[in-house]
Every structure is written in C-alpha cells, then in structure tokens.
Amino acid sequence: MLYFIGLGLGDAKDITVKGLEVIKGCSRVYLEAYTSILTVGKEALEEYYGRELLLADRDMVEQEADEILKGADVSDVAFLVVGDPFGATTHSDLVLRAVNAGIQYRVIHNASIxxxxxxxxxxxxxxxxxxxxxxxxxxxxxxxxxxxxxxxxxxxxxxxxxxxxxxxxxxxxxxxxxxxxxxxxxxxxxxxxxxxxxxxxxxxxxxxxxxxxxxxxxxxxxxxxxxxxxxxxxxxxxxxxxxxxxxxxxxxxxxxxxxxxxxxxxxxxxxxxxxxxxxxxxxxxxxx
Amino acid sequence: MLYFIGLGLGDAKDITVKGLEVIKGCSRVYLEAYTSILTVGKEALEEYYGRELLLADRDMVEQEADEILKGADVSDVAFLVVGDPFGATTHSDLVLRAVNAGIQYRVIHNASIxxxxxxxxxxxxxxxxxxxxxxxxxxxxxxxxxxxxxxxxxxxxxxxxxxxxxxxxxxxxxxxxxxxxxxxxxxxxxxxxxxxxxxxxxxxxxxxxxxxxxxxxxxxxxxxxxxxxxxxxxxxxxxxxxxxxxxxxxxxxxxxxxxxxxxxxxxxxxxxxxxxxxxxxxxxxxxx
Missing domain, CATH: 3.30.950.10 (Tetrapyrrole methylase, C-terminal domain)
Known part of the structure; x- marks a missing residue:
C-alpha cells in the first residue's frame, strides 16, 4: 500500500494520530520537499516519528517515481506531504503510476493552507x-x-x-x-x-x-x-x-x-x- | 485558553497528535454537533479521547455561549469541530465573544471537505x-x-x-x-x-x-x-x-x-x- 499522508502546517505534532501510526509501520518513508515547509526541519520530524525520512525532491518524484513505488505492492510505503497531499500541489502523477503498477493507495488528509x-x-x-x-x-x-x-x-x-x-x-x-x-x-x-x-x-x-x-x-x-x-x-x-x-x-x-x-x-x-x-x-x- | 480543535473527517484517530494532547488537558470538552458528522459517534470519540464530551448544538452555541466560555480565562476549554474549525461553518461568533471576554483562543487545524x-x-x-x-x-x-x-x-x-x-x-x-x-x-x-x-x-x-x-x-x-x-x-x-x-x-x-x-x-x-x-x-x- 502506498500511503499519502498530510503533515498539516505547523510542527511534528500536527500529523494525525492515524498518520503517525501508519508511518511507524511502513518499510520506507519519503518526505516531499519541494512544495512547502513546516516550521521544523527533517531532523525534528525524524526524531518525533522515530523513523528515517528519505527526501523526495521534485526531480525524484518526477523522474524516479519507480524507486518510491518499489515494493509498495507487498509492503507499506509512506509519502509525506506538508499540508494535505492534495492541497496546493496534487500528486496525481504518483497516484496514477501506483494504480498502473497495480499498487493500492490511500490518502490520510490534513489541514492545508x-x-x-x-x-x-x-x-x-x-x-x-x-x-x-x-x-x-x-x-x-x-x-x-x-x-x-x-x-x-x-x-x-x-x-x-x-x-x-x-x-x-x-x-x-x-x-x-x-x-x-x-x-x-x-x-x-x-x-x-x-x-x-x-x-x-x-x-x-x-x-x-x-x-x-x-x-x-x-x-x-x-x-x-x-x-x-x-x-x-x-x-x-x-x-x-x-x-x-x-x-x-x-x-x-x-x-x-x-x-x-x-x-x-x-x-x-x-x-x-x-x-x-x-x-x-x-x-x-x-x-x- | 479556548481551543478550537478540528477532528478531521473520518474517525477518532483523524485528530492531530497536538489536538489529542490538548483535549486530555482541558477542564471541559465540547463537541459541536450541528454542521457535520464523523463516521463514528460521540461515544466512540469519548472512549478514544478518554474524556466526557458535552454536545453543543446550534441553540447552545448561539444562545448559551457564555456557558462554553465559563472559566476559559483560568483553565483550558476545548471546542471540537468535525473537519476544520473554520471549514464549512466559521465559528467567528464564538471567537469574538471569547476575545471580548478577555479569553485567549487558539486554533488546531485539520482537514475539511x-x-x-x-x-x-x-x-x-x-x-x-x-x-x-x-x-x-x-x-x-x-x-x-x-x-x-x-x-x-x-x-x-x-x-x-x-x-x-x-x-x-x-x-x-x-x-x-x-x-x-x-x-x-x-x-x-x-x-x-x-x-x-x-x-x-x-x-x-x-x-x-x-x-x-x-x-x-x-x-x-x-x-x-x-x-x-x-x-x-x-x-x-x-x-x-x-x-x-x-x-x-x-x-x-x-x-x-x-x-x-x-x-x-x-x-x-x-x-x-x-x-x-x-x-x-x-x-x-x-x-x-
């Protein structure tokens, strides 16, 4: 399963309880890092979530999407987005790639600007x-x-x-x-x-x-x-x-x-x- | 402090970690019950939050707002709203009453439709x-x-x-x-x-x-x-x-x-x- 998880707008604790639970159970966790920022950095999130975060910049999401999707058919992968996953930028392209590869996806919403x-x-x-x-x-x-x-x-x-x-x-x-x-x-x-x-x-x-x-x-x-x-x-x-x-x-x-x-x-x-x-x-x- | 806390859209676990922490520390917790609903009822929320929820229907919010604000200058009171507190319905009236009564307020956002x-x-x-x-x-x-x-x-x-x-x-x-x-x-x-x-x-x-x-x-x-x-x-x-x-x-x-x-x-x-x-x-x- 590929999870799109919104982080909300403030700091590490603005994630939902559901989102945090999912992150802890995922095999890999990506942090989308080009459309918005929180008031805290990657390290603060890693410490709070207790997980290593892989930074996904625009090049990676657009050109190496297969890397993100790898194994998501047999294990859980999370793609974290500041705000809501379908807020200012939609991640439709990644959704469509997942669906075409037979990978299920799920969205965990949050506040966006x-x-x-x-x-x-x-x-x-x-x-x-x-x-x-x-x-x-x-x-x-x-x-x-x-x-x-x-x-x-x-x-x-x-x-x-x-x-x-x-x-x-x-x-x-x-x-x-x-x-x-x-x-x-x-x-x-x-x-x-x-x-x-x-x-x-x-x-x-x-x-x-x-x-x-x-x-x-x-x-x-x-x-x-x-x-x-x-x-x-x-x-x-x-x-x-x-x-x-x-x-x-x-x-x-x-x-x-x-x-x-x-x-x-x-x-x-x-x-x-x-x-x-x-x-x-x-x-x-x-x-x- | 009067906290306006968004509950998101799905079930009890769609609240943010920050919102849940605040609820646990409040002296009274109201649940706004007239503009939207979750897929779970008041009882499920009470069990998950470990707190009694006071239902606030439209009459109460509009006519008995002072009841909600009582003591919020010296202790913390939470006002829970499905979705985001300023989503489909704004609770500006309650905000303005709080400010006029010298009560500080804070918003904890969440996803809304x-x-x-x-x-x-x-x-x-x-x-x-x-x-x-x-x-x-x-x-x-x-x-x-x-x-x-x-x-x-x-x-x-x-x-x-x-x-x-x-x-x-x-x-x-x-x-x-x-x-x-x-x-x-x-x-x-x-x-x-x-x-x-x-x-x-x-x-x-x-x-x-x-x-x-x-x-x-x-x-x-x-x-x-x-x-x-x-x-x-x-x-x-x-x-x-x-x-x-x-x-x-x-x-x-x-x-x-x-x-x-x-x-x-x-x-x-x-x-x-x-x-x-x-x-x-x-x-x-x-x-x-």
Missing part, C-alpha cells in the same frame, strides 16, 4: 479561484494573477494568493554549465507580493484601465499559519507592502465583498487606523 | 465559489446555487456543492406548538442533489435559457471522504441522479474546464462507459 486560511475570519465559502504569485525577474513580470483577482472581485469573492517558493534553484550560469549547485531557498514575503501587485495597479492605472483593486483595497497577510508563532495582519494593500511578518511561509488574501462578521474578525488583526476605510452599507460592506 | 475533495484528482486551484444545496420542499425550491455554478463554469472553474444536513429539525406542527420534539437527522445524497439540479436544468431549458450545465455535464459524487469506506464516483449529472454512494456525508462536484491529468484521475472513479463523452482538445478538455 487552502482551508486553514479560514482562521483569519474570512468565510471559505466566499473565496474564488486561488492564485499563485511568482517572483518577478528583470525580464519576466507576469501579471496574469491580477486578472484572476479581478475576476474574483467582480463576483465579490476573496482571493487567496499563494506566494512563490524557490527550492533547489540553479543560477543561470550553473544551469547552463550543468553544475548541480543550488541557490539558497527563497520564500516570497507578503511585502514582496504586495509590492508586485502595487506595480501592476500602477501599470493598469497608467493604461487608463478601470481598476479592480487599489492601494486601499483591504488585504490580509498571513505567516506560518497553524504554527505557534503564526502572524496575521489585516490592512490596505499599501500597508501590506511594508509589513514584516517574519519567517516563511507567507500567504496573502485580497478581500472581495465583506460580511459584517468578517469585518469584525479582521479588526482583531489590524491596528486601529488600518481598517478605518471600511464602508459599512447596511448589512454588508464593500471595500474600495 | 473543502480541501480533502482534492482526493478525486481535481485541482483545488481550479475550484470557484463553494455552494450549498438545500433540501427543497413543496413550496420552496431555491435555484440560486445553479447560478453560482454557472458563474464558476463560465470561468472554467469546478464547483464543490455541500449538501444539506438537517439535524434537530422540528416538524411544522411541533414548531408551532412549541414542542421540542425533533425529526430524525437527514442528510442529502448525491442522487437527491443531482435530481434537484436536473429539475433546474429542465426549467431553464423550458425558459429558453442558454444552459450552463446539461444532463451530460461531468460531475463527481463523494461520500464519507477520508473514512475507510469513502466512495467516489465520476460520471454525468444524469448518472449521479441514480447513483447510490451509501451513508452520509455526501458532496458533489460540478466540473468546469478539465486538465488532461484531471481526466485521467477521474477515470479511476468511473465505469468504462461513463466518461466516454469527454472531448479531448489538444492539451485541454472541455466537457459539455
């Missing part, structure tokens, strides 16, 4: 499409996520923005020379995401476009959701650009139509001046 | 707004969820439909006579939801409206997601209307634009005839 963001008080019901914001380079500044946020806001929906993670990245020089030397991991902060978004807003303004969001649009920055030191800050997009929420991982929400109860919750996470721009209109609220 | 549906192979990224489908009565047949599904499909998005749960429901007669006699719990099945949706499709067709979905639209029925006996079936909306996925809880997905990898995953959950209507168009697929 896609549902845990509800802790800021915005209703999960009211989220539209999730978007990803990637690191811009000098030559590559995609704006497509702005249009998705616009689409969501046109329907009154909130947008969860997942922020870029660069793990095992090669410099252009090392890539061209075929040297497997990797840059230090990089994790986009809420401030960086907000800055890129502000630049798009300015571009669109200069093009005379009707703006879906402005510098005053209410956003929520979240860091290390589910961990002991999680940080949540609500405020304008402009404020997000200068906020410091500490270490990774960060996410950002661009709000849509706000229910009064959502506003009350957001006030728990903002300074007294931050949300003064909220315009209450009867039983519902729009934020410019 | 909103992220666990990823197990069917559809990308969570590609879901639009979540909708609820309520039981129709002879006199009340709301169609608003159809229009939300249409909005999602217009943007190529999938729609997760949460199906109605009726717990502690009073008959009209008992309600009018003020008798606190409750009907047996009812849980909408995928077949019932599909039938209601088919009726709307037929209504809209008769009104000459351009249809967002038809009898042939590919849907996914899910039952008891995360439990040992979970069931997933992919097929046309027409097929959903006659499928039997067993006991509660059920959910249904109306697909939007499908990626080839999503189609491959859905084939794992369908009969050979079911998805033959899929029209592959290059690297992407639309389903009529």
């Amino acid at each position: 896609l549902n845990a963001v509800g802790c800021c008080g915005l209703q999960l019901y009211s989220f539209g499409e999730t978007v990803s914001i990637v690191f811009w380079t000098d030559n590559w500044k995609p704006e497509s996520f702005y249009d998705k946020i616009k689409g969501n806001r046109d329907m009154g929906m909130h947008t969860l923005c997942l922020l870029d993670i660069k793990v095992k990245e090669q410099s252009m020089e090392n890539l061209m020379r075929g040297r497997k030397i990797y840059e230090p991991p990089r994790f986009m902060t809420v401030a960086q995401a907000a800055e890129q978004l502000l630049e798009i807003v300015q571009n669109r303004r200069e093009q005379g476009e009707e703006l879906a969001i402005t510098e005053e649009t209410v956003c929520v920055g979240l860091a290390r959701v589910g961990a002991d030191d999680q940080a949540i800050q609500a405020g304008s997009l402009r404020e997000m650009a200068s906020c410091d929420l500490g270490g990774p991982l960060h996410s950002m929400i661009i709000t849509g139509h706000l229910h009064p109860l959502e506003v009350d919750m957001l006030r728990l996470f903002s300074g007294p001046e931050s949300l003064k721009g909220l315009k209450m209109t009867g039983s519902s609220t729009y934020i410019s | 909103l992220n666990a549906v990823g197990c069917c192979g559809l990308q969570l990224y590609s879901f639009g707004e979540t909708v609820s489908i309520v039981f129709w009565t002879d006199n009340w047949k709301p169609e608003s969820f159809y229009d939300k599904i249409k909005g999602n499909r217009d943007m190529g998005m999938h729609t997760l439909c949460l199906l109605d749960i009726k717990v502690k429901e009073q008959s009209m007669e008992n309600l009018m006579r003020g008798r606190k006699i409750y009907e047996p719990p009812r849980f909408m099945t995928v077949a019932q939801a599909a039938e209601q949706l088919l009726e709307i499709v037929q209504n809209r067709r008769e009104q000459g409206e351009e249809l967002a979905i038809t009898e042939e639209t590919v849907c996914v029925g899910l039952a008891r997601v995360g439990a040992d006996d979970q069931a997933i079936q992919a097929g046309s909306l027409r097929e959903m209307a006659s499928c039997d996925l067993g006991g509660p809880l059920h959910s249904m997905i109306i697909t939007g634009h499908l990626h080839p990898l999503e189609v491959d995953m859905l084939r794992l959950f369908s009969g050979p005839e079911s998805l033959k209507g899929l029209k592959m168009t290059g690297s992407s697929t639309y389903i009529s």
